[in-house]
Amino acid sequence: MSHSNERDDDRGTERRTMNYGKEKVAVYRTYATPLEGIRPIPESSFEGRDNVLFGLEVRVQFEGEEFLPSFSEADNSKVVATDSMKNFVLHQAGEYEGATAEGFLHFVGREFLDTYPHVERVKMSATEFPFDERPVPGEDGFEPSDLVFRVSDDESAFGEVYLDRVDGEPTIAEQTSGVTDIELVKVKGNSFTGYIQDEYTTLPEREDRALYISLDVFWEYEDPEDALGEEPERYVPAEQVRDIAQVVFDEVDSNSIQDLIYRIGLRVLERYPQLESVEFEANNRTWIEVRDDLEGDAKVLREPPRPTGYQQFSMDRSDLEER
Numbered sequence: 001m002s003h004s005n006e007r008d009d010d011r012g013t014e015r016r017t018m019n020y021g022k023e024k025v026a027v028y029r030t031y032a033t034p035l036e037g038i039r040p041i042p043e044s045s046f047e048g049r050d051n052v053l054f055g056l057e058v059r060v061q062f063e064g065e066e067f068l069p070s071f072s073e074a075d076n077s078k079v080v081a082t083d084s085m086k087n088f089v090l091h092q093a094g095e096y097e098g099a100t101a102e103g104f105l106h107f108v109g110r111e112f113l114d115t116y117p118h119v120e121r122v123k124m125s126a127t128e129f130p131f132d133e134r135p136v137p138g139e140d141g142f143e144p145s146d147l148v149f150r151v152s153d154d155e156s157a158f159g160e161v162y163l164d165r166v167d168g169e170p171t172i173a174e175q176t177s178g179v180t181d182i183e184l185v186k187v188k189g190n191s192f193t194g195y196i197q198d199e200y201t202t203l204p205e206r207e208d209r210a211l212y213i214s215l216d217v218f219w220e221y222e223d224p225e226d227a228l229g230e231e232p233e234r235y236v237p238a239e240q241v242r243d244i245a246q247v248v249f250d251e252v253d254s255n256s257i258q259d260l261i262y263r264i265g266l267r268v269l270e271r272y273p274q275l276e277s278v279e280f281e282a283n284n285r286t287w288i289e290v291r292d293d294l295e296g297d298a299k300v301l302r303e304p305p306r307p308t309g310y311q312q313f314s315m316d317r318s319d320l321e322e323r
């Protein structure tokens with residue numbers, strides 16, 4: 001999927017591709033503003049985060065006609081060094097007073113446009129570095145440490161804000177939020193049957209299989225301002241969407257990953273009327289059965305060989321209305 005890179009030019013085919021920037025800018029902020037006032041949903045216990053430790057890998061992209069001479073005439077007089085972009089992002093992490101990744105990206109993007117008038121558009125995106133609170137013994141049993149976090153390789157939140165100038169004012173042209181690298185295994189209650197049987201088919205139909213998926217989910221708000229988190233009850237936290245995915249997986253006896261992601265999408269659109277659309281990229285990492293001669297549902301499984309299957313699917317409110 002192209003959320004980080006080259007989705008720029010869908011608003012004018014005559015414009016050439018021309019941008020530059022800095023990526024993989026790792027920035028950490030301690031004691032950022034807590035995210036509070038999130039609307040609870042039945043699928044999740046998530047109602048906010050302390051933001052004691054907040055980490056992002058940020059990508060900055062500058063666009064504007066005035067950068068042409070830097071490419072075509074070796075004239076750097078309008079070039080903001082990408083090293084300076086990195087310093088700018090790090091500095092602004094101390095100035096941002098909000099509580100969300102999207103809000104931070106919007107804040108920094110606006111500051112870039114205010115500081116450098118020849119920059120026409122800026123695209124800011126980021127993937128969160130996830131950290132987990134660690135339980136430590138407290139007065140009433142275990143409670144989350146205020147100080148110690150585990151560096152996690154779990155799923156992470158994603159955000160992107162593309163700012164344009166409209167009548168001179170920085171304006172959100174596009175905005176996407178998401179959660180990436182969710183990995184879930186369901187040990188039974190998944191089938192895959194009814195697909196085309198022809199001379200190329202070797203895969204046996206499965207009334208039940210252990211299903212292992214990795215999943216990226218992206219969403220867009222009807223009003224992109226809702227992504228910033230300034231009205232927390234209208235903000236969609238990545239943690240809740242992740243939790244919807246796992247709850248629907250638990251509840252639904254799916255006949256394919258295609259079926260499963262459609263059901264997850266319906267639930268996300270149902271829970272968040274402020275969203276216009278939701279989009280998926282799934283990968284099938286299902287293990288192969290080695291033994292099913294054991295008692296009950298027990299099986300022995302092994303890693304699948306390459307190649308791997310994938311599914312991409314986008315949905316909007318019309319999918320919900322058709323139900």
Ligand SMILES: O=c1[nH]c(=O)c2[nH]c(=O)[nH]c2[nH]1
Nearest residue numbers: 192203255256257258284309
């Ligand atoms: O959920 C699945 N969808 C497919 O399209 C497919 N194709 C396949 O070989 N296994 C699977 N599983």
